[in-house]
Amino acid sequence: KNEVEQSPQNLTAQEGEFITINCSYSVGISALHWLQQHPGGGIVSLFMLSSGKKKHGRLIATINIQEKHSSLHITASHPRDSAVYICALHTDKLIFGTGTRLQVFP
Amino acid sequence: DAMVIQNPRYQVTQFGKPVTLSCSQTLNHNVMYWYQQKSSQAPKLLFHYYDKDFNNEADTPDNFQSRRPNTSFCFLDIRSPGLGDAAMYLCATSRTGTYDTEAFFGQGTRLTVV
Numbered sequence: 001k002n003e004v005e006q007s008p009q010n011l012t013a014q015e016g017e018f019i020t021i022n023c024s025y026s027v028g029i030s031a032l033h034w035l036q037q038h039p040g041g042g043i044v045s046l047f048m049l050s051s052g053k054k055k056h057g058r059l060i061a062t063i064n065i066q067e068k069h070s071s072l073h074i075t076a077s078h079p080r081d082s083a084v085y086i087c088a089l090h091t092d093k094l095i096f097g098t099g100t101r102l103q104v105f106p
Numbered sequence: 107d108a109m110v111i112q113n114p115r116y117q118v119t120q121f122g123k124p125v126t127l128s129c130s131q132t133l134n135h136n137v138m139y140w141y142q143q144k145s146s147q148a149p150k151l152l153f154h155y156y157d158k159d160f161n162n163e164a165d166t167p168d169n170f171q172s173r174r175p176n177t178s179f180c181f182l183d184i185r186s187p188g189l190g191d192a193a194m195y196l197c198a199t200s201r202t203g204t205y206d207t208e209a210f211f212g213q214g215t216r217l218t219v220v
Binding site: 041086 | 137141147148150154161196200208209210211212213214
């Protein structure tokens with residue numbers, strides 16, 4: 001069983017829709033990262049969470065440590081949000097999820 | 107200013123010809139990671155350093171080696187690149203001993219093997 005699982009793998013949305021990406025994990029962590037990778041591009045860290053909730057612009061990330069679950073929400077989605085979103089666990093090393101490929105159409 | 111810098115951004119090498127990719131950081135982070143990412147796949151950890159302590163993943167081929175001469179620099183050496191080693195190579199850093207440390211990523215080096 002993978003230590004970190006993301007869902008969905010692929011997500012298509014219309015501009016303006018509310019989007020949720022989920023991440024479940026099975027190991028103890030010190031923190032969880034949400035990362036963004038545009039096609040052919042490098043990885044950008046969006047959030048690092050060890051508890052609760054963080055918000056940055058239209059992005060919101062939550063984590064429930066007891067349930068070993070985190071979500072990334074995008075409000076009022078826009079085509080420029082199209083990217084792969086990756087959940088990464090911070091244990092004694094960084095463990096990446098397989099990513100969620102998001103496409104937002106105008 | 108970029109805090110994790112990978113050079114070069116694009117590297118073309120010949121089959122079997124040794125190649126070195128470099129990563130430098132200005133964050134004074136004690137942990138540095140090398141990942142391999144193939145198309146449409148998640149990054150795969152090759153190895154990481156805690157300070158000078160080298161940690162190799164069990165399934166990392168012997169063809170891949172790494173050096174960390176000081177805190178700021180880390181190198182990935184591919185001794186005899188094969189066509190299957192063509193990928194994006196990502197460097198990342200973090201700091202242990204705290205629960206409030208971001209991980210930072212380089213822009214990656216895209217390796218082509220011809």
